[in-house]
Amino acid sequence: MIHPTASANDHNNPKIAIIGGGLTGLFTATLLERALGDNTVSITIFEKSRSVGRLATRYRTSSTHSDKQxxxxxxxxxxxxxxAEFSRFIAPWLDSGLLQPWLAQVVNLTPADSKEGASNIEAKEQWDTDHARYISTPKMTSWGRELADTLQQSTIEFKTRVAPLAQYTHAQTDAHLQTDSTLISKQTELFDENGERLGVFDWVICTAPNVQAFELMTESGFSELSQIMQPKMLACYTLMLGWDDLAYLPKIISNKPDWDVAYVQDSILDRIFIEHQKPDRKTLLPSITIHARNDWSEVHVDEDIDTIKAQLLVAAQRALNWNDESAPSQIDCHRWRYAATVTDEDSEPLGTLVDKQKQWIVSGDWCHKGNIESAYLIAQQTVKVILQH
Known part of the structure; x- marks a missing residue:
């Protein structure tokens, strides 16, 4: 924990706080370390959960019938x-094999009109290396954890919720630190939700989803507060299905089907992904992830999760045509409250929001197009702002 004993002599060794240990936060810390060099910066990442990589995450559970998962x-x-910038950034992990292209066969799937009917499948496209879709192996969290492990001047404080921001000057509380009022006035002390001190920082970077960022900044006097809620973020429900063995799968996905990803038509479902057919996933039990449509999820975002799960199961059974013998043995449902960023292709992305006087930055993938590459591009913008100051 950093206590408020900083002085003007620390100006060349800035202390930077990053709120959020998702990919935007990890990319930002990585690029800051690269740009500022060894032993010239101290970065603390505050993450409210127990792991990193919000956008790229996974869920697992073990079978009671085998040692597989x-x-x-x-x-x-x-x-x-x-x-080009992001392509260069990911190149080392492509070389190591931690990141791999997913050469998925993609189809359009139209669910049957009744439980007894068969869904219609039509070929859509084959993903290739020219327009690659990448995944992290052996799990989607592997890359985020690798990024976290390779940080040198950064520490991550897990299970830490930062309280809403309010800037203060050391001059108001520590008279002996009034040697440089310009420098001191830009330092910010952070507290957790219980009022415990987290430290004093020269820069504070908030990478939380925009609704959460707004809550952190709403009483702070942040100069760009009005822009935080400009992007619209939508929810997404995810249905996770598992089977004990390939032999129990419904026919539409049994053995090795001629598809890996299905875009679902005329349904509350959006896409279906066959997990155990991804690269480096051969040891998995049969697993399927289904994303509901964002617009439907947003309308139902505050409803009881068990009610939502039941509705998604009905839609999934209609799409995958399982019967009593081929029904999934493992079922779970997850709610992403802030999952997708609504973007206008004709307008410029919002970009990072900067209060230069306070030296606060609000960033996140939602400041661009809401995807993993957006997290990197926004991290680049953030680092550029800090280097300019």
Missing amino acids: WQWDFGAQFFTAKS
Whole structure:
């Protein structure tokens, strides 16, 4: 824990707080360390959960019948690298094999009109290496954990909720620190939700989803507060299904089907992903992740999760045509409150929001297009702002 004993002599060794240990936070810390060099920066990442990588996350559970596991990537299923900068950034992990292209066969799936009918499947596209969709192996969390493990000047404080921000100056509480009022006035002390001190920082970077960022900044006098809620974020429900053996799968996905990803038509479901057919997932029990449509999820976001799960199961059974013998043995449902960013292709992304006087930055993938590459591009913008100051 950093206590408020900083002085003007620390100006060349800035202390930076990053609120949120998702990919935006990890990318930001990584790029800051690279840009500022060894032993010139101290970064603390505050993460409210017990793990890193919000966008790229997974859920797993073990079978009671074997030593194998089900695994579901219930966050981002894959990511693209359309910019030259991001392509260069991910290259080392592609070389090591931690990141791999997913050459999935994609179909359109129209559910049957009745429980007894068969869903219609039509080929849509084959993902290739020219327009690659990448995944992290052997699980979607592997890359985020690798990023966290390789940080040198950064520490991560898990299970730590930062309280709403309010800037203070050391001059108001520590008279002996009035040697440089300009420097002191830009330092911020952070507290957790219980009022415990978290430290004093020269820069504070908030990478939380925009609704949570607004709550943290709403009484702080943040100069860009009005823009935080400009992007619209939608919810997403995820249904996770598992079977004890390939032999129990419904026919539409039994053996090795000629598809890996299905775009679902005329349904509250959006996409179906066959987890155990992804690269480096061969040891998994049969596992399928289903994302509900964002618009439907948003309308029902505050409803009881068991009620939602029941509705999604009805839709999933209609799409996958299982019977009593081929019904899933493992069922779970997850609610992403802030999952997708609504973007306008004709307008410029919001970009990072900066209060230069306070030296606070609000960032996040939602400041761009809401995907993993967006998290990297926003992290780049954040680092550029800090380097300019």
